[in-house]
Amino acid sequence: MYTLTGVTKLYYEGRQTVLAVTGVDLVIGDGEWLAIQGRTGGGKTTLLNLLGGLDRPTSGSIELDGTSLGTLPETRLTALRAQSIGVIFQTFNLIPTLSAAENVETALIPMRASQVARRAWTTAALDAVGLVDRANHLPCELSGGQQQRAAIARALVKNPKVVLADEPTGNLDEDTREDIIGLLERLWRERGLTLVLVTHDTAIARRAQRVGVMSKGRLTITKDTEHPPAG
Amino acid sequence: MFFVTYLRRELRRRMRQAVLIALGLALGVGMVVTVAAASAGVRKAQSGVLSTLYGVGTDVTVTGPAEAPPAPGTQSPKNGQTLQIGPRGPEICTNGKCVSAAGHTVDQLFPPLIEPIRASKVAAVARLHDVAAAAGAIALTDNSLTIPKNSGAPQGNSDSFTVDAVDTAHTALGPMAAATITSGHSFTAADADADVAVVDSGYAISSGMKTGSAITIRQVRFTVIGIATQPQGTSPPDVYIPLARGQAIASATKAGGSLAGDVTLIYVAAASAADVPMVQHEISRLLPGDTVSAASSLASEVTGSLADAAKLANDLGKWVSVLALIAAFAIASLLTMAAVARRSAEFGTLKSLGWRTQRIIAQVLGESVAVGIAGAAAGVGLGFAGAAIIAKVAPTLSAAVASQDSGLPQTTRNAADVPYHAVLVPLSPSITIGVIELAVILALAGGLLAGALGAWRIARLQPADALAAVA
Numbered sequence: 083m084y085t086l087t088g089v090t091k092l093y094y095e096g097r098q099t100v101l102a103v104t105g106v107d108l109v110i111g112d113g114e115w116l117a118i119q120g121r122t123g124g125g126k127t128t129l130l131n132l133l134g135g136l137d138r139p140t141s142g143s144i145e146l147d148g149t150s151l152g153t154l155p156e157t158r159l160t161a162l163r164a165q166s167i168g169v170i171f172q173t174f175n176l177i178p179t180l181s182a183a184e185n186v187e188t189a190l191i192p193m194r195a196s197q198v199a200r201r202a203w204t205t206a207a208l209d210a211v212g213l214v215d216r217a218n219h220l221p222c223e224l225s226g227g228q229q230q231r232a233a234i235a236r237a238l239v240k241n242p243k244v245v246l247a248d249e250p251t252g253n254l255d256e257d258t259r260e261d262i263i264g265l266l267e268r269l270w271r272e273r274g275l276t277l278v279l280v281t282h283d284t285a286i287a288r289r290a291q292r293v294g295v296m297s298k299g300r301l302t303i304t305k306d307t308e309h310p311p312a313g
Numbered sequence: 314m315f316f317v318t319y320l321r322r323e324l325r326r327r328m329r330q331a332v333l334i335a336l337g338l339a340l341g342v343g344m345v346v347t348v349a350a351a352s353a354g355v356r357k358a359q360s361g362v363l364s365t366l367y368g369v370g371t372d373v374t375v376t377g378p379a380e381a382p383p384a385p386g387t388q389s390p391k392n393g394q395t396l397q398i399g400p401r402g403p404e405i406c407t408n409g410k411c412v413s414a415a416g417h418t419v420d421q422l423f424p425p426l427i428e429p430i431r432a433s434k435v436a437a438v439a440r441l442h443d444v445a446a447a448a449g450a451i452a453l454t455d456n457s458l459t460i461p462k463n464s465g466a467p468q469g470n471s472d473s474f475t476v477d478a479v480d481t482a483h484t485a486l487g488p489m490a491a492a493t494i495t496s497g498h499s500f501t502a503a504d505a506d507a508d509v510a511v512v513d514s515g516y517a518i519s520s521g522m523k524t525g526s527a528i529t530i531r532q533v534r535f536t537v538i539g540i541a542t543q544p545q546g547t548s549p550p551d552v553y554i555p556l557a558r559g560q561a562i563a564s565a566t567k568a569g570g571s572l573a574g575d576v577t578l579i580y581v582a583a584a585s586a587a588d589v590p591m592v593q594h595e596i597s598r599l600l601p602g603d604t605v606s607a608a609s610s611l612a613s614e615v616t617g618s619l620a621d622a623a624k625l626a627n628d629l630g631k632w633v634s635v636l637a638l639i640a641a642f643a644i645a646s647l648l649t650m651a652a653v654a655r656r657s658a659e660f661g662t663l664k665s666l667g668w669r670t671q672r673i674i675a676q677v678l679g680e681s682v683a684v685g686i687a688g689a690a691a692g693v694g695l696g697f698a699g700a701a702i703i704a705k706v707a708p709t710l711s712a713a714v715a716s717q718d719s720g721l722p723q724t725t726r727n728a729a730d731v732p733y734h735a736v737l738v739p740l741s742p743s744i745t746i747g748v749i750e751l752a753v754i755l756a757l758a759g760g761l762l763a764g765a766l767g768a769w770r771i772a773r774l775q776p777a778d779a780l781a782a783v784a
Contacts, residue, residue, distance in 0.1 A: 128777075136665055137777035157669065164667020171780070175662040179322035184315070191315060192667040236666070 117290035168237030338688025341641030346696020449576030478559020497539030685760020
């Protein structure tokens with residue numbers, strides 16, 4: 083799925099240069115669940131943005147199924163995001179003026195599907211996350227957990243190859259956190275998704291197949307259930 | 314439909330801002346519409362006043378150069394008649410032979426002191442390219458003096474009235490063009506050589522005339538076939554007679570001479586307003602010694618509060634409305650850009666979902682255009698209200714216009730000698746379809762400009778940066 087080679091990302095803030103990601107080499111296989119932990123400012127979200135084509139590396143290469151994200155023209159990168167990459171945000175990022183169903187539908191607009199098809203896929207996605215009965219509610223009428231379910235439905239409605247989740251439970255209480263992670267895990271298994279999840283929560287991270295730690299821009303794999311350490 | 318749903322919901326969420334932007338656009342557009350309506354009203358009033366100077370439908374007038382008055386002692390033209398005081402009292406002298414004037418009536422019919430133009434030139438003008446029609450006329454004054462039989466000095470009855478000799482085949486051009494026949498009928502082409510007259514309604518009332526009455530002009534008895542009323546504010550001649558009869562009975566000057574085959578004025582209608590300058594130029598080449606005047610040169614002759622209002626509407630009014638529009642556009646643009654900035658995370662999310670930049674821009678432009686349409690509608694409404702207020706509160710304007718006693722355009726006269734009279738003109742602002750279209754276009758342009766600036770901001774937005782604003 084993903085092959086990262088020597089990926090580095092620099093930001094320039096005034097006179098300061100911030101090394102957000104430095105020299106990351108990483109391979110993420112199809113259907114794998116990789117959790118990335120680390121302190122705030124360690125480069126987790128930056129790495130996720132690079133994987134999602136939301137940002138471009140300063141140096142190094144990121145390939146998704148052989149396509150280099152760093153050199154792809156913007157229009158093709160946008161099309162790739164539309165078809166193959168689902169994103170889940172910590173703050174849900176739902177459009178406040180659209181209902182849950184309409185928010186899910188926003189992910190299908192770039193697909194240029196008919197309205198009938200969009201509505202059908204939307205209903206199926208909401209059903210998968212258990213939110214059909216709240217389909218016509220605005221985000222302000224939904225609880226935090228319900229909003230995140232709607233965001234998960236939005237990420238999955240287009241059957242993406244990969245789902246990138248940035249602290250999906252960061253704004254939720256403990257019980258809801260468990261529900262959401264349980265939901266993500268179920269969908270990961272059922273659909274064979276490639277899931278890259280950023281989290282502070284060690285308990286959540288341990289549920290993944292592989293765990294990496296970002297610290298000062300460097301990624302270290304600390305747990306690899308597919309490739310356990312020798313001995 | 315998703316586009317419309319998203320647009321509607323977004324405008325509802327930002328209703329206060331949308332209303333503010335629409336109101337700003339409405340004020341700017343309303344100002345433009347009001348000023349345009351007032352300008353149109355002033356132009357209409359001006360054109361009404363100007364049309365009285367040489368007739369409705371006339372674009373260009375031609376007159377001969379002014380003639381110098383004859384020096385004292387100059388011999389009168391052949392058959393010319395003069396009244397003078399001799400040793401035996403008042404005498405009428407013709408070709409040097411004088412007789413007593415007692416008991417006689419001296420009736421003189423003469424044009425103003427300008428050189429006549431050959432009538433054949435009228436046809437030559439009519440044949441020019443871009444000339445729709447041309448008609449000749451003679452503006453005359455009839456002075457009659459009846460000397461009592463027993464007197465030492467002429468203290469008899471005098472009468473004076475103005476006469477326009479008009480082309481009966483072209484009454485739609487020239488001094489009768491704006492007249493309404495209120496009794497009887499106007500001239501027909503068949504009346505070209507007839508001793509018939511149309512009398513102005515004001516003169517008819519003061520003289521006790523009606524259709525069928527008789528009027529003596531230069532000792533010729535004319536039958537009144539119609540009574541004509543000219544628009545308010547004009548200064549029409551007292552009597553109209555056929556051109557050929559005027560040429561036959563009038564003398565070239567007070568002292569005599571003939572006007573056979575001559576006119577003193579040519580009225581010209583151009584094929585279109587755009588052709589007027591070229592027509593003026595062509596006529597000047599054809600008749601190099603004559604004075605060729607168009608409305609634009611006469612407009613500057615009209616003074617008074619109407620002229621001031623025209624200046625106010627054209628200068629100050631124009632700049633005030635331009636400034637109001639600039640302010641409205643600036644407010645709309647700033648508010649839209651601020652709204653786009655506040656929605657950075659939303660647009661970043663849409664980009665992360667695979668929305669193309671153009672699709673997001675189209676959404677923002679759609680919102681701006683919707684606000685622009687609301688601004689246009691409100692602006693037109695405000696414009697109508699402004700025009701109604703002006704019509705209600707604006708004072709009646711006055712235009713100082715040269716008296717029409719000589720029938721000549723002012724440009725041919727010595728300004729110091731010309732008597733002016735004030736014409737009261739009500740100001741009626743009018744909103745045309747063109748102005749409404751302009752208002753709609755301006756409001757939409759304001760909305761599009763605001764949307765375009767917002768779109769520029771969106772185009773520069775990097776998804777990661779936009780999303781970082783939320784994190």
